[in-house]
Amino acid sequence: xxxxxxxxxxxxxxxxxxxxxxxxxxxxxxxxxxxxxxxxxxxxxxxxxxxxxxxxxxxxxxxxxxxxxxxxxxxxxxxxxxxxxxxxxxxxxxxxxxxxxxxxxxxxxxxxxxxxxxxxxxxxxxxxxxxxxxxxxxxxxxxxxxxxxxxxxxxxxxxxxxxxxxxxxxxxxxxxxxxxxxxxxxxxxxxxxxxxxxxxxxxxxxxxxxxxxxxxxxxxxxxxxxxxxxxxxxxxxxxxxxxxxxxxxxxxxxxxxxxxxxxxxxxxxxxxxxxxxxxxxxxxxxxxxxxxxxxxxxxxxxxxxxxxxxxxxxxxxxxxxxxxxxxxxxxxxxxxxxxxxxxxxxxxxxxxxxxxxxxxxxxxxxx
Amino acid sequence: xxxxxxxxxxxxxxxxxxxxxxxxxxxxxxxxxxxxxxxxxxxxxxxxxxxxxxxxxxxxxxxxxxxxxxxxxxxxxxxxxxxxxxxxxxxxxxxxxxxx
Numbered sequence: 001x002x003x004x005x006x007x008x009x010x011x012x013x014x015x016x017x018x019x020x021x022x023x024x025x026x027x028x029x030x031x032x033x034x035x036x037x038x039x040x041x042x043x044x045x046x047x048x049x050x051x052x053x054x055x056x057x058x059x060x061x062x063x064x065x066x067x068x069x070x071x072x073x074x075x076x077x078x079x080x081x082x083x084x085x086x087x088x089x090x091x092x093x094x095x096x097x098x099x100x101x102x103x104x105x106x107x108x109x110x111x112x113x114x115x116x117x118x119x120x121x122x123x124x125x126x127x128x129x130x131x132x133x134x135x136x137x138x139x140x141x142x143x144x145x146x147x148x149x150x151x152x153x154x155x156x157x158x159x160x161x162x163x164x165x166x167x168x169x170x171x172x173x174x175x176x177x178x179x180x181x182x183x184x185x186x187x188x189x190x191x192x193x194x195x196x197x198x199x200x201x202x203x204x205x206x207x208x209x210x211x212x213x214x215x216x217x218x219x220x221x222x223x224x225x226x227x228x229x230x231x232x233x234x235x236x237x238x239x240x241x242x243x244x245x246x247x248x249x250x251x252x253x254x255x256x257x258x259x260x261x262x263x264x265x266x267x268x269x270x271x272x273x274x275x276x277x278x279x280x281x282x283x284x285x286x287x288x289x290x291x292x293x294x295x296x297x298x299x300x301x302x303x304x305x306x307x308x309x310x311x312x313x314x315x316x317x318x319x320x321x322x323x324x325x326x327x328x329x330x331x332x333x334x335x336x337x338x339x340x341x342x343x344x345x346x347x348x349x350x351x352x353x354x355x356x357x358x359x360x361x362x363x364x365x366x367x
Numbered sequence: 368x369x370x371x372x373x374x375x376x377x378x379x380x381x382x383x384x385x386x387x388x389x390x391x392x393x394x395x396x397x398x399x400x401x402x403x404x405x406x407x408x409x410x411x412x413x414x415x416x417x418x419x420x421x422x423x424x425x426x427x428x429x430x431x432x433x434x435x436x437x438x439x440x441x442x443x444x445x446x447x448x449x450x451x452x453x454x455x456x457x458x459x460x461x462x463x464x465x466x467x
Contacts, residue, residue: 162419323437330434
């Protein structure tokens, strides 16, 4: 299932690794509240901080949406380095990108990684859906018999797990205190030095590189659905029409994420209209410029079609990018949908109607 | 021109606050701050309704109608509601590539 993490419990019985060693949990200074009646020692899995070439390949495939739900780590307790009962416990999701971000950030440290079963979904999205949540955390603490493994009662969670986890409930039900670490795993070393997160560490960002890595998944999502249209237009509408459709896709999935902060207005739909308008201009102007003085009604009509169809197309794809960003609220997105989707629909329908009208005129007039 | 993201469903009742500071800790957009005794709103309009503050407030001082601001998910949910298909927690494409 995963590289960098395999069960080692029975391989290293005499090792000093807590939970796998022969030590008796009852003999520790800090008595666990409940003794597990089940025999044997708690099961753990071994993890490393090294991101191998195979891991990077796995990340690449995940970014491109290959085997979408298959980038999983085994849920349970993973050990990093040679932790003692006093070593910290970090909680994460069983999505390889989440798990790998955590274990690579903890290079050189001895720690426990408690992996929750989020069905291969990242921490923030899983927290929003409740799978990275109080229930699963409590269940996982019990199942791994964490109380017998560590002497302290602190769990360090990623801050973005907070929408799904009620710290006070976890404390009540497991006696473990939840400590919210920084948003990004990369800030963990500094967080552990100060044992508190500065304001910067607590903020989500959406930098150019954050946006760039999302482009492949946007493309993979949109291209298969839209490419039949591009091909169809190529044969029945001409090269320019086909290029127009392709431009909508590329503008909506590649240019839009890149240009997001620099596109004017606050709403995603209007940003998309602006970008779509810019993209439509050359398509609208090209035939007019080429024919110079003698411009027919048909040419003006087809220019209008581009101006009517491309902007709402890009706007719709732009609106759909809201879910990938880190700063849109459901209330805001709902307002956008109710305000702008009708506008998009009307523009698109008018453009389509005009296309049919122009086609009919061309046939009838033989122009 | 409409700014769709200025309003949200975040409500905060300072009289219930016990000053634990969790809301300012968990908020990814710095909506809350602490003045030592209680929390107060400093950037209400930045709220994305993720629900982290509400979930971690032990006294119910913070209330928000939480959800994910994802247009494709919302449009799909609206379209599939008619078919009464119970949607399991499934990955939206937007959720898939994020490494948070």
